[in-house]
Amino acid sequence: MSIRLSTENEFIDRHIGPREADIRAMLELVGYDSLDSLMDSAIPASIKGSSVLEPSAGQSEAQALAELRAIAARNQQFRSHIGQGYYPCHTPAPILRNLLENPAWYTAYTPYQPEISQGRLEALLNFQTLISDLTGMQIANASLLDEATAAAEAMTFCKRVSKNKGAQAFFASERCHPQTLDVLRTRAQPLGIEVVVGDETALDDFSAYFGVLLQYPASTGAVLDQRALIERAHASNTLVAVAADLLALTLLTPPGEFGADVVFGSAQRFGVPLGFGGPHAAYFATRDAFKRDMPGRLVGISIDRFGKPALRLAMQTREQHIRREKATSNICTAQVLLANIASMYAVYHGPQGLKDIARRVHRLTAILAAGLNQLGHRVEQEHFFDTLSIVTARPAAEIHAAARAAGINLRELDAGRVGLSLDETCEQAEVEALWAVFAAEGQTLPDFAALAAASSDRLPEGLLRQSAFLRHEVFNRYHSETELMRYLRRLADKDLALDRSMIPLGSCTMKLNAASEMIPITWPEFGNLHPFAPAEQAEGYRLLTEELERMLCAATGYDAVSLQPNAGSQGEYAGLLAIRAYHASRGEGHRDVCLIPSSAHGTNPATASMAGMRVVVTACDARGNVDIADLRAKAEEHRERLAALMITYPSTHGVFEEGIREICQIIHDNGGQVYIDGANMNAMVGLCAPGKFGGDVSHLNLHKTFCIPHGGGGPGVGPIGVKAHLAPFLPGHDRLARKEGAVSAAPFGSASILPITWMYIRMMGGIGLKRASQMAILNANYIARRLEEHYPVLYTGENGLVAHECILDLRPLKETSGITVDDVAKRLIDFGFHAPTMSFPVAGTLMVEPTESESKEELDRFCDAMIRIREEIRAVELGELDRDDNPLKNAPHTAAELAGEWTHPYSREQAVYPLPSLVEGKYWPPVGRVDNVYGDRNLACACPPVADYQDA
Template sequence: MTDRIELSTANEFIARHIGPRADDEKAMLATLGFDSLEALSASVIPESIKGTSVLGLSAGQSEADALADIKAIAGKNQLFKTFIGQGYYNTHTPAPILRNLLENPAWYTAYTPYQPEISQGRLESLLNFQTLISDLTGLPIANASLLDEATAAAEAMTFCKRLSKNKGSHKFFASAHCHPQTLDVLRTRAEPLGIEVVVADESQLTDVSEFFGALLQYPASNGDLFDYRELVERFHAANALVAVAADLLALTLLTPPGEFGADVAIGSAQRFGVPLGFGGPHAAYFSTKDAYKRDMPGRLVGVSIDRFGKTALRLAMQTREQHIRREKATSNICTAQVLLANIASMYAVYHGPRGLTRIANRVHHLTAILAQGLSQLGLDVEQAFFFDSITLNTGAKTADLHAKARAQQINLREVDAQRLGLSLDETTQQADVETLWTLFAAEGQALPDFAALAASVEARLPAELKRQSAILSHPVFNRYHSETELMRYLRRLADKDLALDRTMIPLGSCTMKLNAASEMIPVTWAEFGNLHPFAPAEQSAGYQQLTDELEAMLCAATGYDAISLQPNAGSQGEYAGLLAIRAYHQSRGDDRRDICLIPSSAHGTNPATANMAGMRVVVTACDARGNVDIEDLRAKAIEHREHLAALMITYPSTHGVFEEGIREICGIVHDNGGQVYIDGANMNAMVGLCAPGKFGGDVSHLNLHKTFCIPHGGGGPGVGPIGVKSHLAPFLPGHGKMERKEGAVCAAPFGSASILPITWMYIRMMGGEGLKRASQLAILNANYISRRLEEHYPVLYTGSSNLVAHECILDLRPLKETSGISVDDVAKRLIDFGFHAPTMSFPVAGTLMIEPTESESKEELDRFCDAMIKIREEIRAVESGALHKDDNPLKNAPHTAAELVGEWSHPYSREQAVYPVASLVEGKYWPPVGRVDNVFGDRNLICACPSIEDYA
C-alpha cells in the first residue's frame, strides 16, 4: 500500500516565521516547568482577561497562495499617466538603489542608530542626507528626516511658536498657495494648542504684526513662482519667523530659502527616487539656522570621535527628544523615515550635482514647451513663471476635460470648477507633452511643433530667482556615479552595521522580529508603488480592498470596532488616539476634560503626545513590582474627575508584565468620566491571547513596524494605526479626499499605504492560529532568556507566577556598586560578541530590557545567553581583582580590528578582547569605530559632511 500524497498547498510559513523547532520548544518549556504552550500562556495571562481574544481569522495561507491573492488585489489598481503633482511626483528609483538598498535586508531590517558603533554605515548615509538638504535649502543645519511634508509643516509651526519673539501672538499665517493637505494637517495640529491658522493670499497681506510665524510654498502648489524677499523682511520686522515649504528638485535651479531669509525650510524628498506609493512612506526634511538647532524637531546625525580620536558618527543632542524631555520635548515624534531618507540620499549621491541639475532642467524645459504649446492652442496659462507645474483656466469645459483625460488614462490636477493643473516630472517624455496637446486641442486644430518649440522656448524662471550658489560640492556627491562604484559604496556602508540579517536584536519594547521576504515582495510592485494618493477613487480599487481587509484583520486582532490606517508612525497613532478622545468629550459638551493620567513608567512619547493634544499630564505612581499603583491612580482619578479626559497605559506594562489589575484600572477611569488609551507597543504578547478592545480599552495604536512585521528600516518607516470602540469611530482621522474631511494627521488619506501589503501578507499567511502561536512563542522565548539569566542578573519584575510577558528587565545596578561596570559597558561589550544591545536604562535606569521575539531560534537565544553569562564572568573577574577595574574588556569595548593589530597595552589578551567565545572565530563582526564620545559630539556639533579640506 502506497502512502497517501497530500495534494493541497502546504502552509509552511508559520514554521518559517517562528524560530524554535518542535524539539526546542519542548526543551524550553521543560526549563520553565511546563508541558505545553497552553499551560504557559494560562500562567502568564491574568484570569480577568482570559478569553477576551476575538481572533476569528481564517487559517493561514501558503506564501505562494497569499502572493497570488495579493497580486490579484494589486491588479485592481489602475495606473494612469498622472500629472496631478501637489507634492507627489513620479520618479525613477535607480535600479542599483532599488536592489542594493530598498530590497536589501541589511538596510531595511536595521534599527534606529542609538548604538552608534554598530550603525556607522546608515549614519553616514543620513549625514549625506542632511548635507543634501542643507546644501539645497541654503540653511546650515538639517535633521535626519520627518514623517511627511504636511507633518513637517506642522512641526515648523510649533517650532516658530516656541522661538518667535512675538510672544503675545497665537496666530500663524499659512499661504493659500500651500498644498491643501498641508493646510489640513496644520489646522488639526493647531486647534488643541490654541493656535489660529490664518489662510490667505500673501499678496493681499497688509498687516503682519499679528502673527508669530508664517508658512510659504515655493514653488506654489499651483505652480507660481513668487519672490518672497520683501515679505520675509516684513515678517522679521514684526518678530515673526518664516518657514518655507520648498521643492527639492526645483531648488537645484532656484534661489534657496536660506538665501532669501527663511528661518526654516521644510518639504518632501519623495521625488528623489522614492515611489509614489499611494502617499508614503516618504522622507520629509527640516532645515533651519544654526542658532535654532536645539529646538529643531526630529533626529540629528552629528560628527564626533571615538576613544582613539577617530571620526565617528552618532545621533546628536538627544536631550531634545521625547524619550528624555517627555512633555517638554520639541516633538513627540520618535520615528523618522530613515529608509526613505537613505534612498533620497543615495539618489543624490548617484546622480550628483550635474545629474540632479540636468533632471531639473529637463523637467522645466518640458514644462515650458508644454505651456507654450498650450498657449498656441488658445488656452489661458495662468503662470508667467513656473518650474514644473502650471494652471489652466478652462472654465465650463473643466469637467469635460477631466472626463476626456480619464478616458485616455490620464489624470490632471483638480484645482476648482473653472481651473485644472498639470505637473510634469522626471518620467515625462516628449510623447506625454504631445498627448496633452491632443487632449486640449479643439477638433481639427493643428498641434504645435514640438521640435520647433524645443529649439526656441526659453526658461520660465524669473531672473531674480535663479540659483547662483553651488550645490553638492562634497566628494561623496561627485564620485559614485557608476553602478559599480555605487554598489560597492552601499555594500561598504552596510558592512559597517549590525542589522537583523546578521544577528538577533533583543530590544525590549521595540520588537525586532522577522520581516519575511514574501511579505516584502509586493512593496516594490508598480501596482502599489506608482499610484498617486489623490488619484480618483475608482483607480485605487485594489488599495481599497487591501485596506478594508486589513482593517477587518486588525479589528479581529484587537477587539476594537473600527481602525484608521492613516497615522504613519506610532507617535502619530498616539496623537490621533488622543484627538479622538478629545473630540468625543467635546461632542458631549465636556470641553473641560483635559487631564491625562500617565504612569511614571510610560514611554516618553506618551506625555509628549498628551501635551501636543492640549492635555495636562498628571503622573501616577508605580509600585515596587513595577505595576501601576492602583490606589494612587484611583485617588488621582477621583481628584480630577471633573477634568479627567484619559488614561494612557501600556499593556503588558513597560516593565514586561501582564498586570493583574488592568480591568480594575480601566473601570476606575471609566467611572470617573475618562477614556482608556492602551498603548499598543507591546501588542506582540497579546495577539490571539487577549484583546485590549475587550478588556477595557477605548482606543489603542498599533505599531505595524513591531507586532505586524513592517521593517524598522534603520529608524522608519513605521505605521501606527489606531483601533477604537464604536463610540470613538466618528472621530477617527479624516482627510480632504475622504468622506470625513476633518482631523487629518498626515498628508495622505492612508498614510504610508505602500507598506501595508507587508502586514496584510503576514496576517494572511499566519492566520488566527498562527498569530496566537506567535504570541505564545514570544512569551516562551522571553521567559526562557529570563530563566537562563536570572542566576547571573536579577530579573527586576515578574508577574504573580514568577513569569514575564514577552520581555524581561535585567537589573545591572548592583553590579555598578560592586565592580564599577555600567549598563553602557555591558551594551558595548555585547558588540564584541556580535550583538546589538538590548534597550538600555528604560524604563528603569541601569537596566537592560530584553525582547527576543518569536522569530529567534533556540540556538540564537542560547548564543545571546552565553554571551551575557560570559560577560557576567568578566564582571566577576573585575569584582575579584583578576581584571583591572579600569582597564578591562568591558570598559574598553568595543574592540576594533585596528586596535588589535596595533600596539597592545592592555592587561588582558587580544583573544579575550575579540574572541571571548570560540564561535566568533568563524563569524566575527568587526565594529568600524571604538566607543563613541557623546559629550564631544554635542560640544563640537557638526551635522553635515565635513568640509572638502577636512575630507582631504
C-alpha cells in the same frame, strides 16, 4: 509515513524560530509542560479568553502572493500629472536592489548604538548635507514623516522660538498644498493656535503672527519673489517657514539665501515611489541658532576612543520625548530608509545630474505651457518650475474626461481651471499627449520641435540659483553603478541588522520581516499610484485597506480602525484627538486631564501635551505595576475634568498586570476614556484583546507586532483601533467621508507598506498569530530563566513570569565592579550583538525582547554571551581583571586596534574572540566606543567642508 498534501500553515514554521523539540526543552527549563499551561500562568484570569481572533488557518506564501497580486491588479496605473507634492520618479535600479530590497538596510534598527550603525549614520549624514546644501540652511535633521506633518512641526517650532511672544496666530499662504493646510488646522486646534489662511502678497502687518508659512514654488506652480515680504515679517519679529521643492532648488535661489528661518518639504521625488502617499521622507532645516529646538533626530560627527571620526545621534534631538510633557514634539521616529534612498539618489546623480534632471523637467514644462497657450488656453503663471494652473477654453470637466480617456490624471482645481505637473519620467511624448487632451476637436496640435526652438525658460531671472551645492566628495564620486554598488555594500558591512544577528531590543520587537511580505512593496501596481488619484483607480488599495482594517479589528477586539497615522507617535496623537472630539461631542470639552503612569513611554506625555491635555502622573508600586490606589485617588480628584488614561499593556516593565480590568473600570467610572498603548501587542494577539478588556482606543505599531521593518529608524505605521463610540472621530481627510481631522498628508498614510502586514496576517492566520504571541512569551521567559542567576530579573508577574520581554537589573554590578550598563552594551558588540534597550524604563537596566522569530540556537548564543560577560564582570570584582583596563571598559574592540600595539593586560583573543563560536563568523565594528560629549561640544551635522578634503 503520511505525506502532507496541503501547503497551508507552512509559513508559521518559517516565521517562528524554535522547532518542536526546542519548544519542549525551553518549556522544561521554564517549568511548564505545554504552551497552554504557560499562558494560563502568564496571562491574568480577568482578561484570559478575551481575544475574538478566529483560529483560521494561514495561506502559503505562494497562495497569499497570488491573492495579493489579484488585488493589486485592480489598481489602474494612469499617467499622473496631479503634482500637489507627489511626483512620479525613477528609483535607480542599483538603489532599488542594493538598498530598498536589501535586508541589511531595511531590517536595521534606529542607530542608538552608533558603533554598529556607522553605515546608516553616514547615509543619513549625506541626507542632512543634501538638505542643508539645497535649502541654504545651516542645519538639517535626519528626516520627518511627511511634508504636512513637517509643516505642523514648523508651526509649533516657530511658536517656541519666535520673539513675537504675544501673537497666537499663524499665517499660512493659500498657495500651500491643501493637505498641508488641513494637517496644520488639526495640529493647531488643541494648542489654541489660530491658523489664518490667505494671500500673503496682500499682507502688510505681520505683528499678529508668530510665524508665516510660504510654499516655494506655490502649490499651483507660481515662483514668487518673497524677499521683501520676509523682510517685513522679520521687522515684526515674525518667523518665516518655507515649504520648498528640492528638485526646484537645484535651479532656484534657496530659501536660506533670502531669509527663511525654517525650510521643510518632501524628499519623495528623489527616487522614492508615489506609493499612494507614502512612506516618504520629509526634511526639516533651520538656522544653527535654533538647533536645540529642532524636532526629530540629528546625526552628528564625533570621535571614537582612538580619536578617529565617528558618527552618532546628536544632542537631545536623539529622542525629544525623554522630556515627557515638556517635549517640543512627540516625534521619536524618522523615515530613515526613505531618507537613505533620497540621499543615495543624490549621491548617484551628483549635483550636475540633479541639475540636468531639473532643467529637463522645466524645459518640458515651458514647452508644454507655450503649446497650451497656442491651443487657446491661458497658463496663469508668468514664472514656474514644473507645475501649471491653466484657465481652460472649455469646461474643466471636459478636459478631465478627455484626460481619463487617455489614461491621464490631472489636478482638479475648479470648474474653469485645471492643474498639472511634469516630472523626471516625462519625455516629449507626455507633452504631446497632454496637448492632445487639451486640444478641441479638429484642432492641430503644436509642433514640439518648433516650440522647443522658440520658447524660453520661465524661471524668474532674479531667483536663479548662483550658489554651488553638493561639492563634497561623496556626491561626486559614486556615479557609476559599480562604484555605487560597492559604496552601499561598504556601508552595509559596517552595520549590524537582523540579517546578521538577533536584535534583542525590549519594547521594539525586532522580528522577521519575511521576504514574501516585502516583495509586493515594489510592485508598480502599488508603487505608481498618486494618493489623490480618483477612487475608482485605487480599487485594489480600497480592498487592501478594508481587509486590513477587518484583520486588525479581529486581532484587537476593536470595532473600527484608521490606517492613516504614519508612525506610532502619530497613532497616539490620533487616538487622543478621537477621545478629545468624543468628549466635545457630549458637551464635555472641558475634560483635559490625562493620567499617565510614571513607567509609560515618553511619547505618551509628549503626545498628551500636543493634544492640549494636562498630564497627571500616577505612581507605580514596588513590582512595577500601576499603583491602583494612587490611580483611583487621582481619577476621583480630577473626576470633573478627567479625559483619559494612557497605559501600556503588557506594562512597560514587561509584565501582564493583574489589575488591568479594574484600572479601566476606574477610569470609565470617573468619566474618562482608556487609551491602551499597543507597543506591546506582540504578547497579546490571539490571547487577549484590549478592545474587549476595557480599552477604548489603541494604536498599533505595524513596524513591531505586524512585521513592517524598522528600516534603520523608519518607516513605521501606527494605525488606531477604536470602540464604536469613537469611530466617528477617527482621522479624516479631504479624500475620505470625514473631511476634518487629518493627521497625515495622505488619506492612508504610508499606504505602500501596508501589503507587508496584510501578507503577514494572511499567511499566519489566526492560528499562527496566536502561536506567535505564545512563542514571544516563551522565548522571553526562557531568556529570563537562563539569565536570572547571573542578572536579577527586575519585574515579574504574579507567577514569577514575564510577558514578551524582561528587564535585567545591572545596577548592583556598578557598585561591585564599576561596570555600567553602557559597558555591557558595548561589550555585546564584540560578541556580534546589538544591545538590548538600555536604561528604559529603569536606569541601569537592560530590557530584552527576543521575539518569536529567533531560534533556540540564537537565544542560547545571546544567553551565552551575557553569561560570559557576567564572568568577566566577576573577574573584575575579584581583581582578576583591571578595574579600568578590561574588556568591558574598552569595548568594542576594532580590527585596527587588534593589529596595532597591544597594551592591555588581557589578551587579544579575549578581546575579540570571547567565545569560540565567534572565530567562524566575526562582526568587526568599524569604530571604537564613540565619545558622545565631544560630539555635542563640537557639533557638526553635515559632511566635512569641501575645503577639508581639498586641503588634504
